[in-house]
Amino acid sequence: ETGVTQTPRHLVMGMTNKKSLKCEQHLGHNAMYWYKQSAKKPLELMFVYNFKEQTENNSVPSRFSPECPNSSHLFLHLHTLQPEDSALYLCASSQDLGTSNEQYFGPGTRLTVT
Amino acid sequence: GQNIDQPTEMTATEGAIVQINCTYQTSGFNGLFWYQQHAGEAPTFLSYNVLDGLEEKGRFSSFLSRSKGYSYLLLKELQMKDSASYLCAVMDSNYQLIWGAGTKLIIKP
Numbered sequence: 001e002t003g004v005t006q007t008p009r010h011l012v013m014g015m016t017n018k019k020s021l022k023c024e025q026h027l028g029h030n031a032m033y034w035y036k037q038s039a040k041k042p043l044e045l046m047f048v049y050n051f052k053e054q055t056e057n058n059s060v061p062s063r064f065s066p067e068c069p070n071s072s073h074l075f076l077h078l079h080t081l082q083p084e085d086s087a088l089y090l091c092a093s094s095q096d097l098g099t100s101n102e103q104y105f106g107p108g109t110r111l112t113v114t
Numbered sequence: 115g116q117n118i119d120q121p122t123e124m125t126a127t128e129g130a131i132v133q134i135n136c137t138y139q140t141s142g143f144n145g146l147f148w149y150q151q152h153a154g155e156a157p158t159f160l161s162y163n164v165l166d167g168l169e170e171k172g173r174f175s176s177f178l179s180r181s182k183g184y185s186y187l188l189l190k191e192l193q194m195k196d197s198a199s200y201l202c203a204v205m206d207s208n209y210q211l212i213w214g215a216g217t218k219l220i221i222k223p
Contacts, residue, residue: 004156040122040215040216041215042118042212042213042214042215042216043157043201043203043211043213044213045210045211048210056210090156090157097209098144098209099144099145099164099205099209100145100162100164102147102159102162103159103211104159105156105157105158106156107155107156108156
């Protein structure tokens, strides 16, 4: 039990669809993250939120749109994706930003874009 | 650029010891993390090193040399359940984690 949940666990969508990924953390953490994990590649940090405010956007295409309504919930809105966007999308949280703050990960959403 | 290098795959025998190496070049250093990720599951935290030396935690130990840009994760008394990917990550000067691609560890009976 990691305390970070993600839904859905699997998602298949066409390039013209719009869908949203949801993440919820039950740990009372202040920072939340979206990562993309592709096979045999390093985790790619997409977005960082601290106290609901976005602090990082690592050159992510605008077809990915994050939303953080409160410190416990994080969404990733998807529209007009490309097949190369197929990957595992991981949400994580940490107590705060900064040193020694280990990140707790959710189980991920396996996304397939057809 | 920033870079984390670790072997793609390693194989070891149940009951043995294995060392997984990680070398890094990053803009600044605010600590090094090791995570374990079983297939189809979330990464889970194993260790954090910010000072040089060895940190021991049960069967797992992690070593850091900041001057060499080098760390290793040592797993003793290997068990079949240790079959997983092991991810090395460095926190840079902007407090962002830079991740390696992971080392897939295969344990054979």
